[in-house]
Amino acid sequence: MTAxxxxxxxxxxxxxxxxxxxxxxxxxxxxxxxxxxxxxxxSGCGKSTLLNIIAGLTGASTxxxxxxxxxxxxxxxxxxxVFQNHSLLPWLTVYENVxxxxxxxxxxxxxxxxxxxxVMHNLNLVxxxxxxxxxxxxxxxxxxQRVGIARALAMEPKVLLLDEPFGALDALTRAHLQDxxxxxxxxxxxxxxxxTHDVDEAVLLSDRIVMMTNxxxxxxxxxxxxxxxxxxxxxxxxxxxxxxxxxQRVLEFLYERHRFVExx
Amino acid sequence: xxxxxxxxxxxxxxxxxxxAPVVAMTPKRPPRSEAYARMARETAVRxxxxxxxxxxxxxxxELVCRRAGSALPPPSKVFKDTKELILDPFFxxxxxxxxxxxxxxxxxxxxxxxxxxxxxxxxxxxxLVGQSVWAMRGLDPLFQVLxxxxxxxxxxxxxxxxxxxxxxxxxxxxxxxxxxIIINTAVGIRNIPQDYRNVAAVVQLNPLEFFAKIMIPxxxxxxxxxLRIGIGLSxxxxxxxxxxxGGVGIGFFIWDAWNSSHISEIILALFYVGIVxxxxxxxxxxxxxxxxxxxAQN
Numbered sequence: 001m002t003a004x005x006x007x008x009x010x011x012x013x014x015x016x017x018x019x020x021x022x023x024x025x026x027x028x029x030x031x032x033x034x035x036x037x038x039x040x041x042x043s044g045c046g047k048s049t050l051l052n053i054i055a056g057l058t059g060a061s062t063x064x065x066x067x068x069x070x071x072x073x074x075x076x077x078x079x080x081x082v083f084q085n086h087s088l089l090p091w092l093t094v095y096e097n098v099x100x101x102x103x104x105x106x107x108x109x110x111x112x113x114x115x116x117x118x119v120m121h122n123l124n125l126v127x128x129x130x131x132x133x134x135x136x137x138x139x140x141x142x143x144x145q146r147v148g149i150a151r152a153l154a155m156e157p158k159v160l161l162l163d164e165p166f167g168a169l170d171a172l173t174r175a176h177l178q179d180x181x182x183x184x185x186x187x188x189x190x191x192x193x194x195x196t197h198d199v200d201e202a203v204l205l206s207d208r209i210v211m212m213t214n215x216x217x218x219x220x221x222x223x224x225x226x227x228x229x230x231x232x233x234x235x236x237x238x239x240x241x242x243x244x245x246x247x248q249r250v251l252e253f254l255y256e257r258h259r260f261v262e263x264x
Numbered sequence: 265x266x267x268x269x270x271x272x273x274x275x276x277x278x279x280x281x282x283x284a285p286v287v288a289m290t291p292k293r294p295p296r297s298e299a300y301a302r303m304a305r306e307t308a309v310r311x312x313x314x315x316x317x318x319x320x321x322x323x324x325x326e327l328v329c330r331r332a333g334s335a336l337p338p339p340s341k342v343f344k345d346t347k348e349l350i351l352d353p354f355f356x357x358x359x360x361x362x363x364x365x366x367x368x369x370x371x372x373x374x375x376x377x378x379x380x381x382x383x384x385x386x387x388x389x390x391x392l393v394g395q396s397v398w399a400m401r402g403l404d405p406l407f408q409v410l411x412x413x414x415x416x417x418x419x420x421x422x423x424x425x426x427x428x429x430x431x432x433x434x435x436x437x438x439x440x441x442x443x444x445i446i447i448n449t450a451v452g453i454r455n456i457p458q459d460y461r462n463v464a465a466v467v468q469l470n471p472l473e474f475f476a477k478i479m480i481p482x483x484x485x486x487x488x489x490x491l492r493i494g495i496g497l498s499x500x501x502x503x504x505x506x507x508x509x510g511g512v513g514i515g516f517f518i519w520d521a522w523n524s525s526h527i528s529e530i531i532l533a534l535f536y537v538g539i540v541x542x543x544x545x546x547x548x549x550x551x552x553x554x555x556x557x558x559x560a561q562n
Contacts, residue, residue, distance in 0.1 A: 055462075055466065056465075057462055057465060057466075074465075075462075075465040075466045075468070076466070076468055077466060077467060077468060079466070080466060081462070081466050083459060083462065083463075085459065087457075087459035087460065087462065087463050089460060089463065089477075089478070089481070089482075091481040091482075091484075091556075100467060100477065101466075101467045104467050104468055104469065104473075105467075155466075155467070
C-alpha cells in the first residue's frame with residue numbers, strides 16, 4: 001500500500017492550566033491516493049480535532065502528518081476543508097467566495113480569465129453556477145454546502161477534508177448531496193477524508209471506515225474495508241448483503257463495544 | 265414587490281381571457297392603487313403622531329410663555345425675532361457677524377476633521393487591541409479610564425499644548441469620539457468567528473489580505489456601532505468646546521447670543537444643532553447599513 005497521506009503516531013493533549021486531557025492517543029493511519037476514507041465515532045471522541053490536525057489548524061502534541069512523504073503542520077490549500085457549517089463569508093457572493101481561494105492558489109499559474117473560468121467550472125461541478133451572484137444568506141443550507149465543496153475543490157487539494165459536511169442538513173438534502181459527492185469522487189478521483197457520525201453515510205460513501213473509540217484518549221478501534229463496487233446506488237444497496245454486513249459491523253462497534261457514555 | 269405582483273396579475277388575466285374568450289375581462293388595477301394607499305397610510309402612521317405632539321408642545325409653550333414677564337419667549341416671538349436669520353442664513357458682515365450657515369459649516373468642518381482622525385486612529389487601535397491579547401491587557405485599562413474624562417476637561421490641556429483654538433477644538437472632538445470607536449472595533453475583531461479564521465488559514469491569506477478581506481467586513485457592524493456613537497459624541501462636544509474657544513461656530517453663536525441677551529436666537533440655534541446632530545447620526549447609520557448589507561444576517 002502506497003501511503004499518500006500518513007498519520008504518524010499522533011497524540012493530542014489539551015492543557016488548560018494545570019489540568020491536561022489526552023484527547024487522541026497514538027493515531028496511525030495511511031491513506032492511498034484516490035481513496036475515500038471516513039472517520040466515525042461518537043461526539044466528543046476527538047474526530048474533529050483529528051481533522052483539524054490534518055488540516056494544520058491545530059498542532060499535534062506528538063507525531064505528525066505526512067502528505068506525499070513531506071511533513072505538513074500548517075494549514076494550506078493542498079488540504080482544503082469543507083466545514084460543517086459551510087463557513088462561507090456572508091459579505092461575498094457565491095462566486096467571490098470560491099474566487100477568494102482560487103485567486104490565492106493560482107495567483108501565478110493562471111491568468112485572470114483562466115481563474116474566472118476555473119471558478120465557474122467548479123460552480124458548475126456542484127450545479128451552483130446559476131447562483132453565482134447570490135449571497136450566502138440568499139441560498140438554502142444545501143446550496144451553501146455545495147458552494148463550500150466548490151470552494152474546496154477549486155483549490156485543487158491533494159486531500160479533500162470533509163468535516164461532517166452533511167450534519168446540518170435535512171435528510172433529503174443530505175442524500176442528494178451525498179450522491180453529488182459520490183459522483184464528484186468518481187469523476188475527479190480525489191483523495192477524501194470525511195468525518196461523520198452517520199453510519200449509513202459512512203458505509204455508502206467510503207472505501208474504508210475508521211472507527212474511533214470514545215475519548216478521552218481516543219484511539220482507532222477498528223478499520224473496516226467496504227468492498228462495494230462503484231458507482232454505488234443508494235436504492236440497490238439497501239438490500240445488498242455486503243452493505244448490510246458492513247453497516248452491522250459499524251453499528252456493533254459503536255453501540256455495543258464502545259457505547260457512548262454520557263459524561264455525568 | 266410591485267413588479268412581481270403586476271406580472272402575476274397579467275398572467276392571471278391572460279389565462280382567464282384565453283380560457284373564456286366570451287367574457288371580456290378588463291384587467292383589474294386595484295393592487296397598484298392599493299399599494300399607494302397602503303404606502304400613504306404607513307407614512308401617515310409614522311408622520312402624523314410626531315406632528316401632533318410637536319403642535320401640542322408648541323401650543324403649551326406658547327400659552328406658558330405668552331404671559332407678560334415670562335423669562336423665555338413664546339414660539340411666535342422666537343419666529344418674529346429670528347426671521348432674518350432663518351430667511352437669510354448666508355449673509356457675511358465680516359468678523360463673527362455671519363449667517364447661521366457659516367456658523368454651522370465651521371462647526372461641521374471641525375467635526376469632520378476631528379472625527380475622521382478619530383475614525384482612522386480608533387479603528388486602527390481597535391484592531392490592535394482586538395487582535396493582540398497583550399495589546400488588550402496593556403491598553404484596555406488605560407482606555408477605560410481615559411474614556412470617562414469629560415470632553416471639556418481636555419480643552420485647557422489642549423489649549424496649552426496647541427496654543428490655538430482651532431486645533432484644540434479638533435483635538436477635543438478627536439479625544440471624545442475615539443473611545444467608542446476603539447472599544448466597539450475591538451469587540452468586533454474579537455468576535456470574528458473561528459470559522460472565518462480557519463477559512464483564511466486554509467486559503468493562506470497573508471495578514472494584509474486577512475485584514476482587508478476578513479477582519480474589516482466581519483467586524484463592520486460593530487465598527488459602525490462605534491462610529492455612530494462617536495459622531496453623536498463629537499457633535500455634543502463641539503458645541504461646548506466652541507463656547508469656550510470663540511470665533512466662528514454654532515457653539516460660539518449660542519454663547520454670543522446669550523451675552524447679547526438674544527434668547528430667541530439661542531432657541532433657533534438649538535433647533536439647528538438638534539437637526540444637524542440627527543442628520544449626522546442618520547448619515548452614519550445609513551452608511552453602516554449600506555456597507556454591512558449581507559453581513560448582518562448570516
